[in-house]
Amino acid sequence: MIHPIPSGTRDVLPDELRELRAITDGMRAVFHERGYGEVATPALEYEEVLTRGDTAAADPAYRLFDEHGNVLVLRSDMTIPIARVVATRYPTAPVPLRFFYLQHAYRAVRQHRGQPREILQAGIELVGAPGPEGTAEAVIVLCAALDATGLTAYKVGLGDASLFVRALERVGVPEGARPKILHELATRDLVGLERELEGVGAGELLALARTRGDVGVLEGVPEAEPLRELYRQLPDDVRRRVIFDLGLVRTLGYYTGAVFEVYDAAFGAPIGGGGRYDDLLGRFGRELPACGWALDVERIHAARLQEPGA
Amino acid sequence: MRIAVPRGALFKDTLDLLDKLGIDTSEVRANDRKLLFEEAGIITMRPSDVPTYVEAGAADIGITGKDVLAEQSEREVYELLDLGFGPCRMVFATVEGDEDPAAEALRRLGVMRIATKYSRIAGRYFERTGRQVELVEVKGSVELAPLTGMVHGIVDLTATGTTLRENGLVIREEIMASTARLIANPVSYRVKAAEIDAVLERLRAA
Numbered sequence: 292m293i294h295p296i297p298s299g300t301r302d303v304l305p306d307e308l309r310e311l312r313a314i315t316d317g318m319r320a321v322f323h324e325r326g327y328g329e330v331a332t333p334a335l336e337y338e339e340v341l342t343r344g345d346t347a348a349a350d351p352a353y354r355l356f357d358e359h360g361n362v363l364v365l366r367s368d369m370t371i372p373i374a375r376v377v378a379t380r381y382p383t384a385p386v387p388l389r390f391f392y393l394q395h396a397y398r399a400v401r402q403h404r405g406q407p408r409e410i411l412q413a414g415i416e417l418v419g420a421p422g423p424e425g426t427a428e429a430v431i432v433l434c435a436a437l438d439a440t441g442l443t444a445y446k447v448g449l450g451d452a453s454l455f456v457r458a459l460e461r462v463g464v465p466e467g468a469r470p471k472i473l474h475e476l477a478t479r480d481l482v483g484l485e486r487e488l489e490g491v492g493a494g495e496l497l498a499l500a501r502t503r504g505d506v507g508v509l510e511g512v513p514e515a516e517p518l519r520e521l522y523r524q525l526p527d528d529v530r531r532r533v534i535f536d537l538g539l540v541r542t543l544g545y546y547t548g549a550v551f552e553v554y555d556a557a558f559g560a561p562i563g564g565g566g567r568y569d570d571l572l573g574r575f576g577r578e579l580p581a582c583g584w585a586l587d588v589e590r591i592h593a594a595r596l597q598e599p600g601a
Numbered sequence: 602m603r604i605a606v607p608r609g610a611l612f613k614d615t616l617d618l619l620d621k622l623g624i625d626t627s628e629v630r631a632n633d634r635k636l637l638f639e640e641a642g643i644i645t646m647r648p649s650d651v652p653t654y655v656e657a658g659a660a661d662i663g664i665t666g667k668d669v670l671a672e673q674s675e676r677e678v679y680e681l682l683d684l685g686f687g688p689c690r691m692v693f694a695t696v697e698g699d700e701d702p703a704a705e706a707l708r709r710l711g712v713m714r715i716a717t718k719y720s721r722i723a724g725r726y727f728e729r730t731g732r733q734v735e736l737v738e739v740k741g742s743v744e745l746a747p748l749t750g751m752v753h754g755i756v757d758l759t760a761t762g763t764t765l766r767e768n769g770l771v772i773r774e775e776i777m778a779s780t781a782r783l784i785a786n787p788v789s790y791r792v793k794a795a796e797i798d799a800v801l802e803r804l805r806a807a
Contacts, residue, residue, distance in 0.1 A: 401675060448791050479679045482782060503794040534791050554788045559658020560677065561788065 299400040299408035311411070311592055315393050317439035318413050318586075322391040325432050327415055330390045332372040334397070338362040341371055343574055352399035352408075365397035370545070370568070370583055373416045378575035386419020386579060393588075407589065414565070414585030421580040422567055423517060426549045427524035429565065429582045434529045437553065440591050444598055445555045445562070447532045448503075449518060450539025452546040452566060455500065457514045462493045476500055477540050500538035508535055521549060545571045551584065557597035562590040602789070602796050605655055605663030607648035610760070611781050614686040615664045619643070621807050622800060652676040652784065661789035662797060667779040668758055672719050679790050681797070682783040682804055691722055693774040694765050695754040696747050701773055703754035707732060713753040716746035723756035726776050744768040 296302070303311065322329070341351060341364055351364035366372055369392050381388060393413050400406040413436065417429050430447065437445050455476060459469055468491045475483035485497050502508050506522050509515040518535060525533070534554075541550045541564060550566030565584025572579040606615050606629070616626040619641075629638050629645065637644050644660055649672070651665035656676045663678075668691055670680060693715075695703045706713040712733040717723045720736045727734040737752050744764060746752045758779070759765055762772065783804065785797055 446792055478674075479677070479787070482680050482683045501798075503791055503798075534794065536791055552791075554792050556788065556792045559656065559786055559788055 297408065299406055301407070307592075310595075311588060314440045314588055314591055314595070315411075315413060317441070318436045319391075319393065321432065321435045321439045322415065325389070325435070327389040327391040327432070330373065330376065330392055331394060332366070332369070332376060332392075334365055334395065335363045336366055336372060336375075338364045340375060341366065351397075353397055367398055368396050369394055369412060369414060369585065370416060370571070373418075373583075374571050374575050374581070377418050377572060377579070378577045382577060387425070388418040389415070390418070391415045396585075411588040412585040413588050414563075414583060416581060416583035418572065418581045419579045420582065421569070422548055422582065423521040423524055425580065425582050426521050426567055429584060430521070430525060430533075430551060431529055433551070433553070433563075433565075433584055433586075434532055436586065437591075441595055442555055442591060442598065444557065445532065445553055445594075446534050447529075448534050448536045448539055448552040448554060448561075449521070450536045450550050450552075451515070451518055451548060452540065452550045453548060454514045454518075454537055455496075455540075458496055458499055458512075459493070461513065462496065464491050464493050473540075476538060502537040503534055506530075506533070506535065508537070512537065517548065541566060549582075553586065555594040555598070558590055558594040560590070562587055562594055602661045602793060602800075603642050603644060603659070605651045605660035605665075606643050606645045607651055607663075607665050608645050609648055610689075611648060611664065611666065611687045612645075614684075614781065618664075618684065618686075618804070618807070622803055649673070652678055655784050655786050658786045658788055660786070661793055662783060662785045662800065664781055664783055666758075667782050668719065668722070668777070670782060670784070671777060671779075672721050674721070677787055679785040679787060680782050681785055681801060684781040684783055684804070687779075687781040689758050689760040689779050691719065691756065691758055691776040691779065692765075692772045693723075693726070693754060693756050693776060694747075694759075694770045694772050697769050697771040701754075702747070703773070706753040714751070715754050715756055716743050716752040717756040718743060719756055719758070722776065726756070744770060 338351065338354060351367050353365040355363050357363055373390055377388060396410050396412050397408060398410060400408055415432055417425050420428060472487045475487050484500055488494050488496050509519050539550055539552060545568040546566040547569045548567035552561045552564040555562055563584060563586035567582045569580040572581050616630060619626050625641055629641060629643055648665045649669050651663040652669060652673050654660045655663040655678050666687060695701050703713045712735055714735045714737055715723055716737045716739050720738050723736055739746055743755045743757045747755055748768060790797060
């Protein structure tokens with residue numbers, strides 16, 4: 292008898308699960324060694340709690356009603372649930388707080404794209420450690436975790452969610468023109484970005500949005516000082532993984548400063564990412580700077596199989 | 602680097618451009634049926650498949666029309682450069698005559714039936730301009746649909762307008778203009794930044 296399961300979901304059988312566990316066990320050992328404690332939160336949350344302050348940030352794809360008519364959602368990431376945990380369970384605890392998780396998150400899929408609805412994420416949240424020291428710690432742990440998975444060719448793209456906005460301010464682009472410009476940047480349309488920038492006489496910023504490379508590319512960019520400071524705090528083995536990317540934007544709305552994405556040439560899409568979100572915790576009632584990232588364990592596994600020597 | 606090259610209207614201009622970059626395209630030009638040219642780093646496909654291959658990382662960069670990118674706007678690819686060739690327009694056309702049958706349908710039926718291969722562009726356009734439409738997706742010659750009375754109008758791509766004219770259709774509205782674009786995979790865009798930027802600089806200078 293064949294019984295179907297929903298598109299975008301799958302059964303994981305022993306051969307694959309053994310390999311996935313090898314990856315997550317390696318990462319878990321790194322997290323413990325660096326002083327991070329594991330947390331688990333419910334997959335189901337109240338919608339009004341998860342979307343508190345910013346509906347777009349949580350962006351839940353699946354909603355259901357409980358027996359009392361409350362609207363429940365399946366979490367779309369772990370960052371917001373952990374922000375809730377910090378405010379609720381650690382209202383006065385000394386900081387920094389260090390958490391890690393190995394949990395599933397749930398996303399909507401587009402038709403015929405082979406996207407998963409259920410994603411196994413491994414990640415950390417470093418709460419109460421401001422940038423650049425806190426950000427540096429998060430990036431260092433990120434590389435240690437990636438090393439533990441056996442990936443050899445990964446790169447970490449580093450950008451700053453506030454950088455382009457500050458550059459627009461510096462060259463005097465009127466506030467009304469900015470949303471259109473930032474939209475072109477967010478939709479990765481550099482032709483449209485050039486058109487919009489030239490429309491307000493700020494064509495020189497196109498080069499900024501296109502800047503990717505080693506630490507040398509930060510020279511002469513006043514807005515990049517926080518990234519230079521971050522770089523100074525990174526050890527050499529992490530530095531050689533870094534690609535600075537001044538046009539990097541992340542799709543989630545809660546990032547306030549440094550953002551990062553993880554690439555592996557063996558996989559066509561980013562295999563993880565994160566950044567600073569210094570305003571998010573405040574929405575849940577405990578104002579603390581924070582930083583974190585999540586890696587997609589299944590993508591790491593797929594990249595591992597593609598990398599030479601795997 | 603692997604390049605996704607569109608067969609069809611953009612094929613020749615694309616190969617000419619690759620020649621300028623110093624890529625040997627003679628084998629591609631000589632071979633109509635082969636799809637993968639390992640040595641030149643070229644894969645060939647229909648234009649609407651280019652974003653699919655580039656998004657997946659099966660090609661690092663690719664060339665396709667803005668019309669294709671607008672129709673598949675959710676694809677995670679970087680649009681790097683307007684290459685200028687392959688100009689065409691996305692238009693709304695109906696059967697010629699003083700009375701526009703689509704406007705007539707909207708007035709008397711409250712909705713117009715529109716045939717197209719570009720359902721997302723057409724849907725967004727009529728929604729933005731506040732008109733109720735029922736989209737009929739066709740795969741082949743769209744011009745046939747209004748002539749048979751199946752629909753009140755069409756949304757289609759036209760370069761010269763000749764095919765529309767020959768079938769007794771007139772352009773009522775222009776929706777967007779399109780040219781060929783250079784696109785890149787988001788991971789290649791970072792991991793192969795130097796190679797991609799070198800291509801960009803040479804194309805900008807060309």
